[in-house]
Amino acid sequence: MATSEFWQRVSTSVSSAPEWAGGAQARPAHRAKGVAKLWMVLDAAAVLASATLATIYKLRTSPVAMAENFWHGTLFRGRPMPILLELVVGFTLVLILTSRRLNLYSPARLPNFLNEQRLSLQACLTSGLLLTGTLYLVHAEDIPRAIVLITVGLVTVILSVRRFIYRMLMYRRFDRGLNTRNVLIVGTGPEAHALRHHLESIRHLGYSFKGFIQAPGCCSQFAASSGEVVGTLDTLFVQARKQFVDEIFFTTPCEKGIIHRVLEQARRQGIDLRVVPDLYDGLAWNSPVEYIGQFPTIPLHRGQIPEVALLFKRVIDIAFSSLALLVLSPVLAVIALAIKLDSPGPVLYYSERIGKKGRVFRCAKFRTMVQDADQRRVDVMHMNERDGVLFKISNDPRITRLGRFLRKYSFDELPQFLNVLRGDMSVVGPRPPLASEVREYKLSHLRRLDVTPGVTGLWQVQGRQDPSFDSYISLDVTYIENWSLWLDLKIILRTIAVVFAGTGS
Numbered sequence: 001m002a003t004s005e006f007w008q009r010v011s012t013s014v015s016s017a018p019e020w021a022g023g024a025q026a027r028p029a030h031r032a033k034g035v036a037k038l039w040m041v042l043d044a045a046a047v048l049a050s051a052t053l054a055t056i057y058k059l060r061t062s063p064v065a066m067a068e069n070f071w072h073g074t075l076f077r078g079r080p081m082p083i084l085l086e087l088v089v090g091f092t093l094v095l096i097l098t099s100r101r102l103n104l105y106s107p108a109r110l111p112n113f114l115n116e117q118r119l120s121l122q123a124c125l126t127s128g129l130l131l132t133g134t135l136y137l138v139h140a141e142d143i144p145r146a147i148v149l150i151t152v153g154l155v156t157v158i159l160s161v162r163r164f165i166y167r168m169l170m171y172r173r174f175d176r177g178l179n180t181r182n183v184l185i186v187g188t189g190p191e192a193h194a195l196r197h198h199l200e201s202i203r204h205l206g207y208s209f210k211g212f213i214q215a216p217g218c219c220s221q222f223a224a225s226s227g228e229v230v231g232t233l234d235t236l237f238v239q240a241r242k243q244f245v246d247e248i249f250f251t252t253p254c255e256k257g258i259i260h261r262v263l264e265q266a267r268r269q270g271i272d273l274r275v276v277p278d279l280y281d282g283l284a285w286n287s288p289v290e291y292i293g294q295f296p297t298i299p300l301h302r303g304q305i306p307e308v309a310l311l312f313k314r315v316i317d318i319a320f321s322s323l324a325l326l327v328l329s330p331v332l333a334v335i336a337l338a339i340k341l342d343s344p345g346p347v348l349y350y351s352e353r354i355g356k357k358g359r360v361f362r363c364a365k366f367r368t369m370v371q372d373a374d375q376r377r378v379d380v381m382h383m384n385e386r387d388g389v390l391f392k393i394s395n396d397p398r399i400t401r402l403g404r405f406l407r408k409y410s411f412d413e414l415p416q417f418l419n420v421l422r423g424d425m426s427v428v429g430p431r432p433p434l435a436s437e438v439r440e441y442k443l444s445h446l447r448r449l450d451v452t453p454g455v456t457g458l459w460q461v462q463g464r465q466d467p468s469f470d471s472y473i474s475l476d477v478t479y480i481e482n483w484s485l486w487l488d489l490k491i492i493l494r495t496i497a498v499v500f501a502g503t504g505s
Contacts, residue, residue: 035307036105040096043159047092050154054147087143090134095127095155104163113167113204120159128152167204174206177359178423181206182245184236186213187252188229191276195251210243215252233258237265241443244357244450247272249297309485316485317427320492321417328414335366335411342402345371348415353432356452361424363432364415368403369396410499416455428488429454430476448476451483461494 099105102119132148173179183199185192192212199207211230231239233254240248248271250259259275266273274297325332336347349367352360370376376398399407406412419425425432432453438446458479459472479487 035311036100038308038311039099039105042162043096043099044092046155046158046162047088047095047151050151050158051088051147053154054150057150058144058147087131087134091127091131091151094130095123098123098126113164116163116167117160120163121156124152124156124159170206171204173423174204176423177208179206180208181247182208182210182243182357183247183249184210184213184230184240184243184245186233186236186248186250186254187215188212189252191251192249195249195276207247210245211239213239213248215254216258233262236262237269237271238443240269240271241446244446245271247274250275312485313426313488314423316488317420320427321420324414325417325421331411332414335406335414338402339367343370343400352435353453354435354438354449355424355432356449358438358449359424360435361419361422361432363425364418366406366412366415368400368406368412369398370400373398413455420455424452426452426454428456428491430457430479431459445473447480448473451480456491456495458491461491461498 099120102123104116104119104123128148131152132145135143135145135148170179185196196209196212199205199209212228213236214229214232216233230243236248239245248262248266250262250273263273276297339347345367347367349365349369350362351365353363355361380396380398403412416425417427420427429452430448433448438449457476459475462475479491
């Protein structure tokens with residue numbers, strides 16, 4: 001669900017606090033290399049797999065026999081193993097360098113699909129031609145040309161299919177509102193409207209327009225309609241915080257001093273900043289022009305995102321949640337039956353929660369309260385034992401007899417692994433808040449909505465019984481700023497200990 005719907009659900013605007021100063025401190029403005037390195041490794045693996053399959057097919061041999069002949073240098077009439085390795089490594093390096101030259105390792109949202117496939121074919125054929133030329137120069141007549149052709153063909157197919165599958169998966173996530181990049185456009189002139197139309201008309205780019213920012217002296221017949229101008233340059237980063245903005249586009253001329261001040265703030269807050277090339281002559285002479293669809297932009301700053309680590313986190317989420325649901329399926333069935341027998345009402349309870357960047361989703365839990373618990377919430381508000389935003393009652397009269405047991409051992413949260421599979425949640429992360437809680441957040445509290453919420457988190461294993469809302473926020477921010485896969489693993493292990501100890505709520 002879109003971020004705009006999130007703000008409709010939490011209704012009133014967030015308290016106007018000073019510009020958000022939390023989060024990552026200033027970091028070097030350079031392109032994150034993680035995904036590019038991963039693609040290079042996958043390309044190398046594709047070459048090795050293709051060469052192996054081509055050799056097995058052509059020589060009619062087994063993998064074990066081929067490996068033995070390769071090791072003893074008798075695979076191709078006694079040709080030394082080092083030369084064969086050099087040919088494979090050389091082909092791989094040429095493929096990687098050519099792909100990099102053609103920008104195939106750039107973010108996938110920049111080129112269109114057909115252009116990406118054409119460039120992938122070009123990289124493979126160029127590398128294949130250089131390989132055949134090298135074989136001719138070293139007089140490698142003993143290496144069957146059929147193996148070379150099959151290898152190049154298989155590499156081309158594997159790389160094309162891999163990029164196709166990746167794009168389809170990425171587009172599906174964009175359609176569900178996942179992994180999209182929220183943008184603000186500074187300016188209200190024709191360039192701003194052209195960029196806004198471009199971003200909205202090409203959905204697979206993965207951008208979500210969040211509003212125009214009025215710049216000094218920017219007023220024209222193309223002025224944005226009422227409601228689309230969300231602020232001025234003075235409130236730019238307040239709006240960026242409220243709208244969970246990832247990128248800011250400048251489409252109107254401003255003084256260089258203003259741009260430099262905005263650039264410094266963007267670096268501190270980890271927000272990407274781009275300008276339309278013709279507007280800022282001299283400001284970014286050494287920066288390359290990047291196309292958003294067909295729209296040229298110059299990136300002045302790009303935040304550092306651990307994309308490979310996040311990819312592995314997603315893989316771990318899918319593997320862990322799938323295994324948990326499979327292994328615990330008998331337990332889930334028994335719990336579902338017990339809930340039906342214990343009290344009238346549905347087995348599962350769905351509540352609308354606020355996820356990453358304010359995205360609203362339905363969070364699943366086993367029902368632990370009576371059927372009309374939501375309607376009776378007002379009657380027990382005076383029993384709240386938490387301060388500030390949080391709501392908690394130790395002996396909540398709405399909880400069923402079985403519900404107390406399920407909560408004690410956190411069994412009620414097991415269905416949330418379905419949310420993990422859908423991508424709404426992660427195994428580890430800040431707990432997803434209710435819209436009523438977010439309504440009370442200050443601007444700095446929105447920091448915890450920068451990441452995907454989790455089934456468990458640092459607060460669940462370290463401060464679960466602490467009634468302080470400040471402690472709740474502090475632990476979540478600590479997790480976000482110190483996140484690593486190793487930290488996730490430690491939290492999972494500590495969560496298992498907490499569950500067996502029965503210290504849940």
